[in-house]
Amino acid sequence: MLYKTSGVCTREINLEIEDSVxxxxxxxxxxxxNTQGVARLVEGMNVNEAIKRLEGIKCGSRSTSCPDQLALALRQALK
Structure with a gap:
């Protein structure tokens, strides 16, 4: 799945999910x-657990962050 980000330096997130993992x-x-670190930490993790841990993280004064954008991408993938 390809997710176009908004409000962060990262332009897009490519992710693969299989059986909610x-x-x-x-x-x-x-x-x-930072993004490589986040990616490696969530690989093998259940989608809902990752969303729970990443959602709402902010980057400085921004209302979102790369981890938060990943949570949004994961939510979209669940639909």
Whole structure:
């Protein structure tokens, strides 16, 4: 699934989910070290658990962040 982000440096998030488990995540753009770290931490995690942990995280004064955008992408994937 390809998710176009909004309000963050990352332009898009590519993710693969199988049986409600996150198989892979790739952030395009953004802070490479942070986004790679987030991607590796959620791989193998249940989608709902990842959403619970990431949703609502802010980046500085922004109302969203790359982890929050990932939670939005995961929510969309569940639909």
């Amino acid at each position: 996150i198989k892979s995540v790739e952030f395009v753009g953004g802070c490479a070290g």
